[in-house]
Amino acid sequence: MKISLDWLADLVSWDDTPEVLASRLTAAGLNVEAIETYEQSWPGVVVARVVECGPHPDADRLSLCKVDTGDGEPTQVVCGAPNVRQGLHVLFATVGTVLPGDFKIKKAKIRGVESRGMICSASELGLGEDSDGIIELEDAPAVGTPADELFGHRDTVLDIEVTPNRPDWLSHLGVAREVAAIYGTKLTPPPVIKPPANPGHGWKVEIEDYAACPRYTAHGASGVQVGPSPRWMQNRLLAIGQRPINNVVDITNYVLMELGQPLHAFDGERLASDTITVRRAGRKLSVTTLDDEARPILADDLVIADGDGPIALAGVMGLANSEVTESTTTLLIESAFFDPGLVRRCSRRLNLVSESSYRFEREADWDMVLVAARRALYLLQEHAAAVISGDAVDRSDPDRRPRPDLPLRVHQVNRVLGTDLDLERASDYLRALSLTVQPLSPQVEAKTVNLMVGVPAFRRDLLAEVDLIEEIARVHGFEFDGRSGRQASHHAPVHTREDEVRTLLRRWLPAVGCHEIVTSTFMGRAQLDALGLAELDPRQQCLSVLNPHHGGETLLRTSMVPALVDVARRNLNAGAPAPVRLFELGRVFWPEGDKRQGKHELEHLLPEEPRLLMIGIAGVTARGLGGVPADLVELTGLVDEMAKLLRSELRCVPGDVEPYLVAGLQWEIRDARDRRVGTVGRLGQAAAEAFDLDEPLGLLELDLGRADLTPAPVTYSAFSRFPAVKRDLSLLVPAEVTYEAVSGCVRESGGNLLESLELFDHYTGKGVPDGVAAHGIRLKFRSAKGSLEGATVDRAIEQILVALSEKLGVRARTS
Amino acid sequence: MQDAIDALRGRGLSRIESAATADELEAARIDLLGRKGEVTALLRGLKDVPADERPAAGAALNRLKLELTDAFAARERDLRGAGEAVTGLDLTLPGAAPVPLGTAHPLLTVLEEICDIFYGLGYDRGDGPEVELDYYNFTALNFPDDHPARDIQDTFFLSDKTLLRTQTSPVQVRVMEQVTPPLAYVFPGRVYRNENADASHSSEFFQIEGLCVDREISLVDLRQTVDAFVERFFGAGFETRFRPHFFPFTEPSVEVDMQCVKCGGKGCGVCGQTGWLEIMGAGMVHPRVFAAAGYDEDAYTGFAFGMGIDRIAMLKYGVDDIRLLYENDLRFLNQFRGVL
Numbered sequence A: 001m002k003i004s005l006d007w008l009a010d011l012v013s014w015d016d017t018p019e020v021l022a023s024r025l026t027a028a029g030l031n032v033e034a035i036e037t038y039e040q041s042w043p044g045v046v047v048a049r050v051v052e053c054g055p056h057p058d059a060d061r062l063s064l065c066k067v068d069t070g071d072g073e074p075t076q077v078v079c080g081a082p083n084v085r086q087g088l089h090v091l092f093a094t095v096g097t098v099l100p101g102d103f104k105i106k107k108a109k110i111r112g113v114e115s116r117g118m119i120c121s122a123s124e125l126g127l128g129e130d131s132d133g134i135i136e137l138e139d140a141p142a143v144g145t146p147a148d149e150l151f152g153h154r155d156t157v158l159d160i161e162v163t164p165n166r167p168d169w170l171s172h173l174g175v176a177r178e179v180a181a182i183y184g185t186k187l188t189p190p191p192v193i194k195p196p197a198n199p200g201h202g203w204k205v206e207i208e209d210y211a212a213c214p215r216y217t218a219h220g221a222s223g224v225q226v227g228p229s230p231r232w233m234q235n236r237l238l239a240i241g242q243r244p245i246n247n248v249v250d251i252t253n254y255v256l257m258e259l260g261q262p263l264h265a266f267d268g269e270r271l272a273s274d275t276i277t278v279r280r281a282g283r284k285l286s287v288t289t290l291d292d293e294a295r296p297i298l299a300d301d302l303v304i305a306d307g308d309g310p311i312a313l314a315g316v317m318g319l320a321n322s323e324v325t326e327s328t329t330t331l332l333i334e335s336a337f338f339d340p341g342l343v344r345r346c347s348r349r350l351n352l353v354s355e356s357s358y359r360f361e362r363e364a365d366w367d368m369v370l371v372a373a374r375r376a377l378y379l380l381q382e383h384a385a386a387v388i389s390g391d392a393v394d395r396s397d398p399d400r401r402p403r404p405d406l407p408l409r410v411h412q413v414n415r416v417l418g419t420d421l422d423l424e425r426a427s428d429y430l431r432a433l434s435l436t437v438q439p440l441s442p443q444v445e446a447k448t449v450n451l452m453v454g455v456p457a458f459r460r461d462l463l464a465e466v467d468l469i470e471e472i473a474r475v476h477g478f479e480f481d482g483r484s485g486r487q488a489s490h491h492a493p494v495h496t497r498e499d500e501v502r503t504l505l506r507r508w509l510p511a512v513g514c515h516e517i518v519t520s521t522f523m524g525r526a527q528l529d530a531l532g533l534a535e536l537d538p539r540q541q542c543l544s545v546l547n548p549h550h551g552g553e554t555l556l557r558t559s560m561v562p563a564l565v566d567v568a569r570r571n572l573n574a575g576a577p578a579p580v581r582l583f584e585l586g587r588v589f590w591p592e593g594d595k596r597q598g599k600h601e602l603e604h605l606l607p608e609e610p611r612l613l614m615i616g617i618a619g620v621t622a623r624g625l626g627g628v629p630a631d632l633v634e635l636t637g638l639v640d641e642m643a644k645l646l647r648s649e650l651r652c653v654p655g656d657v658e659p660y661l662v663a664g665l666q667w668e669i670r671d672a673r674d675r676r677v678g679t680v681g682r683l684g685q686a687a688a689e690a691f692d693l694d695e696p697l698g699l700l701e702l703d704l705g706r707a708d709l710t711p712a713p714v715t716y717s718a719f720s721r722f723p724a725v726k727r728d729l730s731l732l733v734p735a736e737v738t739y740e741a742v743s744g745c746v747r748e749s750g751g752n753l754l755e756s757l758e759l760f761d762h763y764t765g766k767g768v769p770d771g772v773a774a775h776g777i778r779l780k781f782r783s784a785k786g787s788l789e790g791a792t793v794d795r796a797i798e799q800i801l802v803a804l805s806e807k808l809g810v811r812a813r814t815s
Numbered sequence B: 001m002q003d004a005i006d007a008l009r010g011r012g013l014s015r016i017e018s019a020a021t022a023d024e025l026e027a028a029r030i031d032l033l034g035r036k037g038e039v040t041a042l043l044r045g046l047k048d049v050p051a052d053e054r055p056a057a058g059a060a061l062n063r064l065k066l067e068l069t070d071a072f073a074a075r076e077r078d079l080r081g082a083g084e085a086v087t088g089l090d091l092t093l094p095g096a097a098p099v100p101l102g103t104a105h106p107l108l109t110v111l112e113e114i115c116d117i118f119y120g121l122g123y124d125r126g127d128g129p130e131v132e133l134d135y136y137n138f139t140a141l142n143f144p145d146d147h148p149a150r151d152i153q154d155t156f157f158l159s160d161k162t163l164l165r166t167q168t169s170p171v172q173v174r175v176m177e178q179v180t181p182p183l184a185y186v187f188p189g190r191v192y193r194n195e196n197a198d199a200s201h202s203s204e205f206f207q208i209e210g211l212c213v214d215r216e217i218s219l220v221d222l223r224q225t226v227d228a229f230v231e232r233f234f235g236a237g238f239e240t241r242f243r244p245h246f247f248p249f250t251e252p253s254v255e256v257d258m259q260c261v262k263c264g265g266k267g268c269g270v271c272g273q274t275g276w277l278e279i280m281g282a283g284m285v286h287p288r289v290f291a292a293a294g295y296d297e298d299a300y301t302g303f304a305f306g307m308g309i310d311r312i313a314m315l316k317y318g319v320d321d322i323r324l325l326y327e328n329d330l331r332f333l334n335q336f337r338g339v340l
């Protein structure tokens, strides 16, 4: 809401700079977001008299004039306006003047004739819309008078953020009330007409549905002369960003901005009957609103109708069929109270938010309904020659009850605020806000009601005791030492395993070279399609936003792969050195996943939101152990290390799972319960092309929610201090025998002295027969009882070699 | 005596210095320090020194003995080390760790840091879904249907009953449905607003919500908690202030400002010359929210607060465009090495 200080000063006084006023309003809850200056000023534009006016020698539509600006010789100027003539007093822009729109007046030759300056129209000065002719000044002001003396205006405007609970602040009077409360000054309401003694003005009002329209008042005015509104009113409207139109429209607009009550002016002569009815539209139809748009309305929409049909959408906008025009002489002014929800639904459905609907949906001020109309009639009398012939028609719901007083417990005030207020202070604070206070019990103690508080109609937001407590806090201020009710907490926070796992991973993964990323929840269909998932894959089922913002993706991601691929690609393209290691801990949204458990009956509508860990290593071309790509060796190694970090069982088992990973180069990650909880693999060619990624990308995906990550207990167990005996074996392993088989066989046959085995070399090629790989395996033997004899170890090695040969056809390599 | 000591020192040191092999050095050691060596001989001669000079002479001899011992050890190291000394390498070449250091994302690091502060104040951590029921995001938080208060937050709708949560506040009701006071919780997480992105707005961002409920919690507790947080996160010496505001689910509601972290209150570009930065919204839990959670409205009081983690992270690290936080550009992330 923009507040003109020039305007505000009519209603209340304060003695501070705009900046201090703004900060005090902000402290009271009216957040001043900006202080703006509004200025109408035209240095170089002066009053001049047209002393000569004849046709331009070379152009039919132009006139050649001489104007007297009061400083000696008349100035020659070419003018194109149809209404220029000798003797006129005009506004003249001298050479060097800069007009609005950065239009600089220069000495010029127009069709061969010198012109030094310009006679101005209203639109050229930004004084109005009229661009058809020059301004004709009335009352012959003295030549040479600066235009600023006649039309100049300077104002300071506060832009105030008004929260939805305070519609009373959507007006100058509402803000003036706060200023009066802050500075302890008196509020001066603007002048209104005295209601005429004779009843009625010939029109009747019927309300069919009091729930939809609890109150409707109609006011008549005749003899109206439509024309421009007074300059001061135009200036104030312009200062707060409103466009002046004519006196009638400007006055209804002015009253809305001044008092917060929307009014509507109908052209009385264009109404088809003496009776207007507030009713539901009754059927679907199309109407044309004041903004010349055709709009569909539904049977349930509330309209104002005459004998022929709707003349206004209640609270939203009038219709063109009853619009005030230049020839209007009779007015019917509406001031009403409509149901907020009804206005809001209609305005939202039509996507038509007007100054009226904005206020009605926040609830009108019951007591302002008549006052605002009378204010408008006062201004119409003064500035539009209106004659007020009879009093208003005022229809309201006969069953409407006044708002009940609110009980207040001072003990509860102190309990919530931590204050130590007594009855008297609390009462004073409430009275300062124009609330009435009726004392009950003087005992300030729990559950005792001390005051009954009467709330004026303009405070629509005060509905319960807690609202009064907030008002007391606002007046009392927030700078006080008070009572704390929180016992010093010795509570030790309960950390869930999920919290621990997240913390461990976020600290560990950077140490092994990974960068954490945070990517969008939204995903495009093309990104999902790039994964090539099976039609029946549950990840194909995505939630989708009904109202995405312009250009935004609409799907909620069911996989984090696309986003990670995108980050890898952008970083490599930006020149990041390979390999680029990335990880993300994030959520995906699976509408087909496990249903949430919760108290609300609609909980089943919510998707499963699994927490995933994604790791990606991009740009690795090297091969590692046994020819496996080095990034995948690293990722499967990270799974082993992660298992140690989390003290849980996680292992990689070869197997194809994902269509977007290279077949034959994938692992499942299995947890302690041997369930598949993730995958490791290389992004396949088709997907890489779809994502426009040129470099290889290894991916690890782990479902942290589903995996059993229960940590093994941390308990010391004794270890042997006797020395270990190490033996290296060089084995010739046929291609079809896996390392898993070899290591399993060694473990089985190695006896209980075998402490560990480790693959330190894997070799194929020269010196090794075709179809065979050489495995270098280091064995470590140790006893808990004493140092091992060489012969004991030799026997164990012998057993191992026999088993390998018999079961797997694996032989020791002889050098 | 002194002359004899000085003479032996000169002779002994030059003999040690000139020993070219371990054997020569060993021979010199026997000659000088051996049981029949020259130092021992001089020690024996001490008894012939006049009694008043004897202590000084003894000390001088002892010193000589230690001096020669050190000289032997030094020469021994020289002779032994000659074989393993290395020359000709450029020792200014760079080292190489197995992998270069990665980074944690600063946004989530700030999130965890804020949580840690509240753990220290006795808070637990709670969590709720990002796809939320209209009921928890609005209705239970006292946003009536068809009320303009719902316009405060532009919402992404998924159906007429479900939406992307616009705030972390719905977790308040979810937790209160499960837990009986006293309780103190933080709920961090991602939230969504249907608005176009610019330097200070993102349609997805992170918030942290706090909730504390007991029988006698007051606005003063909220103030003390806010001040404790500001001091622990930003350091001592920043003032805070409460401004009245409106949120449907708290009453009274306030916005919390702190003195600008950049200029300390004098006014600068970061704070729009006001000297103050808005850091969170807060207030006392509205009785209707207690009612929605199934509490007896009058039995408890409590406070809640919510702040944007992106904004806090931007203030902390001087990041001037929120989009940097979601681009995941390594040139940005690498600036946060060691921030965990």
Ligand SMILES: [Zn+2]
Residues within 6 Å of the ligand: B260, B261, B262, B263, B264, B265, B266, B267, B268, B269, B270, B271, B272, B273, B275, B276
């Ligand atoms: Zn600043």
